[in-house]
Amino acid sequence: MPQHDVLVIGAGLAGQRAALAAAEAGASVGIISKVHPVRSHSNAAQGGINAALNPEDSWESHAFDTVKGSDYLGDQDAIEIMCREAPDEILHLEHLGVTFHRNELGKLGTRAFGGASAARTYYVADITGQAILHVLYEQLMKHDEVERFEEWFTTALVKDETGRIAGVVTRNIRDGSLELFTAKTVILATGGNGRIFEPTTNALICTGDGIAQAYRAGAALMDMEMVQYHPTTLAGIGLLITEGARGEGAHLYNAQGERFMEKYAPNKMELASRDVVSRAEQTEINEGRGFPDGTVALDITVVSKQRIHEALREIVMVGRDFAGVDITREPIRIKPGNHYAMGGIKTNVDGETDVPGLYAAGECACVSVHGGNRLGANSLLDTLIFGRRSGAHAAQVARGMAMPSPAGEELARERELIGSIVNRDRTGRRVSEIRAEMGAVMDKHAAVFRDEEGLKTALETIRRLREEAQTVSVDDKGSVFNQDVLGALELHFMLDNALCIVTGAIERKESRGAQYRTDFPERNDEEWIKHVNLTANADGEPEISYSDVTMTQWEPQERKY
Amino acid sequence: MPDYTLKIRRFDPESGQPAYWSEYDVEVDPERSVLQGILDARDKQDGSIGIRCSCRAAICGSCAVKINGKVSLACNTAIGEAADKAGPGNPIVVEPMNNYPVLKDLIVDMDAVHWRKIQRVTPWLLPEGPPPEREHIVPAESMIDITQSMACIQCGACVGACLSLEVDPEFVGPAALAKAYRFVGDPRDGQEEERLRDLAEDPHGLYDCTHCFACIEVCPKDVAPMSQIMRLRRRATSDFGIKDRNNGYGHEKAIVGMIEKWGTLHEAQMPPRSYGDGSMIKGQTEPSAVKALIADLPTALRGFRAGKMTIKKVLHHPKLPGQENVRRIYDEVESKDERLELNMYIVGESGGEEQGAMSEGGLES
Numbered sequence: 019m020p021q022h023d024v025l026v027i028g029a030g031l032a033g034q035r036a037a038l039a040a041a042e043a044g045a046s047v048g049i050i051s052k053v054h055p056v057r058s059h060s061n062a063a064q065g066g067i068n069a070a071l072n073p074e075d076s077w078e079s080h081a082f083d084t085v086k087g088s089d090y091l092g093d094q095d096a097i098e099i100m101c102r103e104a105p106d107e108i109l110h111l112e113h114l115g116v117t118f119h120r121n122e123l124g125k126l127g128t129r130a131f132g133g134a135s136a137a138r139t140y141y142v143a144d145i146t147g148q149a150i151l152h153v154l155y156e157q158l159m160k161h162d163e164v165e166r167f168e169e170w171f172t173t174a175l176v177k178d179e180t181g182r183i184a185g186v187v188t189r190n191i192r193d194g195s196l197e198l199f200t201a202k203t204v205i206l207a208t209g210g211n212g213r214i215f216e217p218t219t220n221a222l223i224c225t226g227d228g229i230a231q232a233y234r235a236g237a238a239l240m241d242m243e244m245v246q247y248h249p250t251t252l253a254g255i256g257l258l259i260t261e262g263a264r265g266e267g268a269h270l271y272n273a274q275g276e277r278f279m280e281k282y283a284p285n286k287m288e289l290a291s292r293d294v295v296s297r298a299e300q301t302e303i304n305e306g307r308g309f310p311d312g313t314v315a316l317d318i319t320v321v322s323k324q325r326i327h328e329a330l331r332e333i334v335m336v337g338r339d340f341a342g343v344d345i346t347r348e349p350i351r352i353k354p355g356n357h358y359a360m361g362g363i364k365t366n367v368d369g370e371t372d373v374p375g376l377y378a379a380g381e382c383a384c385v386s387v388h389g390g391n392r393l394g395a396n397s398l399l400d401t402l403i404f405g406r407r408s409g410a411h412a413a414q415v416a417r418g419m420a421m422p423s424p425a426g427e428e429l430a431r432e433r434e435l436i437g438s439i440v441n442r443d444r445t446g447r448r449v450s451e452i453r454a455e456m457g458a459v460m461d462k463h464a465a466v467f468r469d470e471e472g473l474k475t476a477l478e479t480i481r482r483l484r485e486e487a488q489t490v491s492v493d494d495k496g497s498v499f500n501q502d503v504l505g506a507l508e509l510h511f512m513l514d515n516a517l518c519i520v521t522g523a524i525e526r527k528e529s530r531g532a533q534y535r536t537d538f539p540e541r542n543d544e545e546w547i548k549h550v551n552l553t554a555n556a557d558g559e560p561e562i563s564y565s566d567v568t569m570t571q572w573e574p575q576e577r578k579y
Numbered sequence: 580m581p582d583y584t585l586k587i588r589r590f591d592p593e594s595g596q597p598a599y600w601s602e603y604d605v606e607v608d609p610e611r612s613v614l615q616g617i618l619d620a621r622d623k624q625d626g627s628i629g630i631r632c633s634c635r636a637a638i639c640g641s642c643a644v645k646i647n648g649k650v651s652l653a654c655n656t657a658i659g660e661a662a663d664k665a666g667p668g669n670p671i672v673v674e675p676m677n678n679y680p681v682l683k684d685l686i687v688d689m690d691a692v693h694w695r696k697i698q699r700v701t702p703w704l705l706p707e708g709p710p711p712e713r714e715h716i717v718p719a720e721s722m723i724d725i726t727q728s729m730a731c732i733q734c735g736a737c738v739g740a741c742l743s744l745e746v747d748p749e750f751v752g753p754a755a756l757a758k759a760y761r762f763v764g765d766p767r768d769g770q771e772e773e774r775l776r777d778l779a780e781d782p783h784g785l786y787d788c789t790h791c792f793a794c795i796e797v798c799p800k801d802v803a804p805m806s807q808i809m810r811l812r813r814r815a816t817s818d819f820g821i822k823d824r825n826n827g828y829g830h831e832k833a834i835v836g837m838i839e840k841w842g843t844l845h846e847a848q849m850p851p852r853s854y855g856d857g858s859m860i861k862g863q864t865e866p867s868a869v870k871a872l873i874a875d876l877p878t879a880l881r882g883f884r885a886g887k888m889t890i891k892k893v894l895h896h897p898k899l900p901g902q903e904n905v906r907r908i909y910d911e912v913e914s915k916d917e918r919l920e921l922n923m924y925i926v927g928e929s930g931g932e933e934q935g936a937m938s939e940g941g942l943e944s
Contacts, residue, residue, distance in 0.1 A: 056733050057639040112714045115704030117729050120719040142726060148638060149729050156703040221633040257636045339655045450622030494627035496593050499683040502626035
């Protein structure tokens with residue numbers, strides 16, 4: 019039975035950064051991932067990573083932009099830490115080998131990004147996430163003292179008798195064996211939950227596993243209603259067109275050829291915050307000024323071809339391969355699409371959750387630095403800063419303690435659950451049917467515009483689907499790469515996430531950031547500058563409580579771009 | 580929505596049975612991917628079909644398979660086009676890649692092949708001295724240049740299509756060598772010569788590539804691994820004068836010299852010139868070259884016996900008609916002050932996207 023000081027679940031940017039930081043601090047480290055680490059969804063972060071590294075810029079300016087972007091729901095102490103530590107993190111990555119774009123002087127160069135008052139986004143073409151992810155994995159290959167468990171699927175968190183975290187139950191996907199891993203500390207870095215929505219920019223693996231496992235283990239989830247719809251996604255398939263396109267100068271037009279952002283954000287235009295741009299597009303579409311397929315147009319042809327080939331190559335390929343459009347010659351049809359979970363497992367600035375010994379970092383966590391709306395190019399930063407802080411803190415905590423004794427029943431319970439799914443005869447619905455219904459109802463009622471009626475419909479549907487999910491069966495009865503049974507487990511995790519998102523959205527009776535309630539269209543600072551926390555009761559239903567938003571130096575103001 | 584038939588090669592390692600074929604009819608829009616078709620079959624018909632996949636956007640590198648015999652990412656191959664290629668009435672054939680052990684259905688053992696080879700090239704930056712206080716100052720073009728190999732998503736398609744690997748499974752291979760260029764070409768790395776020497780002297784290294792272009796053709800990200808291999812060779816020979824164990828350096832010199840002289844290869848002079856770094860004199864006087872020539876004697880005798888080689892051919896090799904045009908290519912290339920390094924990221928629009936990758940290979944072959 020493997021034992022580690024620090025056990026990291028998930029090997030995207032947050033997970034790998036946490037593992038490397040913990041190892042550097044002298045801890046014995048294991049890192050588990052349900053896919054090979056370089057397959058992680060951090061790959062999809064195209065545009066870049068923010069830092070006030072330029073001497074003319076300041077971390078305070080970056081922090082204020084982030085606070086404003088969050089619609090004053092972000093915790094300002096956490097935002098200050100992230101923005102202050104950002105420059106050193108960029109330099110650290112550069113020293114490790116990330117091939118950041120240079121300016122003509124050979125120094126790190128920047129591009130403009132949405133919601134930012136300075137060009138402070140550092141980047142590698144439009145493969146920034148991929149470049150950083152692969153360089154961190156180079157470091158994992160170098161530091162082979164970090165024990166890697168690639169293609170292991172973690173099914174549940176395990177505690178000891180005192181309620182402290184003591185390890186996880188995890189399945190080796192290659193042979194189907196189920197094992198109990200003991201650990202002094204566990205860091206969840208399992209990413210987001212975009213797959214609850216259909217369509218989404220998120221990869222098929224983004225099923226909110228860690229968020230659901232933490233919730234089941236008694237950790238509080240925070241601000242789950244805050245779900246980002248990205249302004250530029252391909253209709254139907256949902257693939258992402260980077261904000262970097264607008265950062266490089268691309269324009270948005272409605273079907274009448276109007277550059278409609280003039281009406282919604284006359285100063286920042288296309289580079290307003292994502293929630294603002296997505297709402298503007300959706301308004302145009304809803305009011306009949308979109309194209310018949312429910313889209314508006316993104317015109318990248320205004321950017322020079324040389325620059326497109328140098329800086330937006332991935333988008334050239336996405337346009338060519340997935341939309342049949344040459345973006346250097348014609349506009350591409352886009353619409354707002356599900357993209358990012360601002361909410362997640364509630365943590366402090368060191369990644370600690372409500373469960374002793376359990377940490378969370380990256381998209382699965384809610385520190386909260388993004389509040390109601392995340393700025394573009396702040397997500398990579400979040401994963402790295404809080405991944406590192408979690409890893410370092412967990413290593414330090416582990417140093418002073420003995421290896422815990424996990425309570426025994428969890429392994430048997432998980433084995434029984436998986437056995438029952440595999441051995442069950444088909445009586446109920448297929449996993450894919452439930453998944454599709456969930457995705458459609460969430461995209462219909464928990465998207466850019468929401469109201470109580472729609473959200474209640476969604477809640478009823480999700481509750482019914484949770485019941486139906488209890489009887490799903492699978493075709494694959496084998497042990498080796500049984501992806502079928504993993505799909506059933508992921509469905510359970512996704513439905514827990516969906517329940518919490520809808521519950522939070524019903525609870526927050528105002529419009530702030532990504533949550534826009536047509537029945538409560540105003541931001542209500544009197545009552546709602548507070549976090550909505552959800553904790554599972556004995557039946558797995560969310561209990562609602564509130565916590566304060568930490569304010570340091572920025573009072574709420576009217577938000578204009 | 581049109582119907583398509585997918586014919587998938589299945590393998591269940593737990594059954595004790597050999598691989599077999601299963602066919603699935605799926606309804607998918609023609610512009611959606613083959614992966615979408617496979618997932619549709621898995622969702623609605625048979626949940627046991629094994630395939631790795633995640634991003635659906637050709638960035639995670641999970642779903643490299645063989646479609647109608649050609650290695651591709653299932654997620655960026657349009658199902659309508661795949662059906663057209665298969666031809667009317669034929670199913671779209673999907674199989675696991677070559678050169679890898681199959682674990683289940685379309686899932687192959689990446690660790691045993693791909694990642695082991697990546698590990699072989701010391702795949703991390705080895706900077707000289709302590710890190711600077713701020714960033715390394717390096718030319719902007721150098722970062723854009725290695726971004727081509729950084730664009731690799733480690734899908735292993737090139738490894739699955741590599742013909743040299745079929746002959747020599749120990750070949751370091753296209754993906755790992757492209758990864759090596761990412762460090763060799765990185766001005767921050769302090770081990771350029773050591774890396775090149777290591778890969779040139781490995782009999783399964785730099786000179787095991789046979790310029791077949793298969794890796795360039797299948798790479799979904801235009802990394803053009805063979806081009807990166809050629810750039811490694813150029814740096815090894817021109818910049819560091821590194822001789823390789825397979826005599827690839829001398830062989831290349833011999834070919835370049837003979838084409839310049841006659842416009843075609845003078846086969847009889849190939850062995851001495853190859854062993855003599857392109858020089859006939861050196862190839863017939865240096866003890867190591869003479870030894871190698873003697874070892875080649877049986878091959879030469881077989882050539883005479885088969886009539887492929889004659890005394891006349893040995894003594895006289897005619898010039899290609901219009902050889903002066905060949906000569907002009909040499910003059911043109913040699914008149915450049917700097918070594919011609921084409922990289923589509925730099926060439927951009929003027930070089931043309933596809934041409935950027937191909938023109939470099941074209942110069943080499």
